[in-house]
Amino acid sequence: AQSVTQLGSHVSVSEGALVLLRCNYSSSVPPYLFWYVQYPNQGLQLLLKYTTGATLVKGINGFEAEFKKSETSFHLTKPSAHMSDAAEYFCAVSYSGNTPLVFGKGTRLSVIA
Amino acid sequence: EPEVTQTPSHQVTQMGQEVILRCVPISNHLYFYWYRQILGQKVEFLVSFYNNEISEKSEIFDDQFSVERPDGSNFTLKIRSTKLEDSAMYFCASSGGQGAIVDTQYFGPGTRLTVL
Numbered sequence: 001a002q003s004v005t006q007l008g009s010h011v012s013v014s015e016g017a018l019v020l021l022r023c024n025y026s027s028s029v030p031p032y033l034f035w036y037v038q039y040p041n042q043g044l045q046l047l048l049k050y051t052t053g054a055t056l057v058k059g060i061n062g063f064e065a066e067f068k069k070s071e072t073s074f075h076l077t078k079p080s081a082h083m084s085d086a087a088e089y090f091c092a093v094s095y096s097g098n099t100p101l102v103f104g105k106g107t108r109l110s111v112i113a
Numbered sequence: 114e115p116e117v118t119q120t121p122s123h124q125v126t127q128m129g130q131e132v133i134l135r136c137v138p139i140s141n142h143l144y145f146y147w148y149r150q151i152l153g154q155k156v157e158f159l160v161s162f163y164n165n166e167i168s169e170k171s172e173i174f175d176d177q178f179s180v181e182r183p184d185g186s187n188f189t190l191k192i193r194s195t196k197l198e199d200s201a202m203y204f205c206a207s208s209g210g211q212g213a214i215v216d217t218q219y220f221g222p223g224t225r226l227t228v229l
Contacts (some may be wrong), residue, residue, distance in 0.1 A: 043119075106156075
């Protein structure tokens with residue numbers, strides 16, 4: 001069975017500081033990995049995904065994530081936080097793109113001016 | 114840019130009543146999903162639908178739930194007799210568009226269901 005663990009239900013950073021949101025997964029088969037963002041009162045928007053190939057994945061809004069198989073991790077980073085990054089971030093795993101996603105519990109990111 | 118839409122945005126119902134949540138997936142997509150998120154908890158998979166039939170379902174998706182694609186554009190989730198614990202945000206998603214990126218699920222904005 002697949003599962004996702006997101007460390008930290010709430011992360012707070014200062015504007016301009018590094019954002020690091022942690023995600024570890026377990027999967028018995030090569031995983032597809034996703035980060036979604038949810039702004040208040042909105043749906044889930046795809047930030048980035050890893051399927052195969054390059055392990056460093058770049059997404060929208062300056063976010064990137066690195067797939068590390070040896071660590072079973074897919075941490076999300078952004079060099080410099082912006083106020084508009086404040087949102088809930090969800091890591092998810094699946095067997096392929098068209099199979100059910102298994103989500104982590106989410107991490108709420110707050111950005112302090 | 115194509116998007117998944119859901120109606121209504123908020124539904125309030127009495128326990129025991131039937132509700133139907135509606136979704137319009139992206140038009141050329143082939144796979145459809147329902148997920149739910151109980152307040153403060155993780156997003157959970159309910160059911161997936163492909164080629165006019167259920168392809169996978171979770172333990173949550175019991176006999177009180179059903180899905181339908183009645184007219185080739187809408188995708189509905191019916192809860193026959195709502196319970197207090199059905200209160201949640203329900204998300205519809207679609208993926209697998211012909212000629213498009215086939216491995217990304219696109220989510221709608223959600224329907225917040227409140228059962229009183």
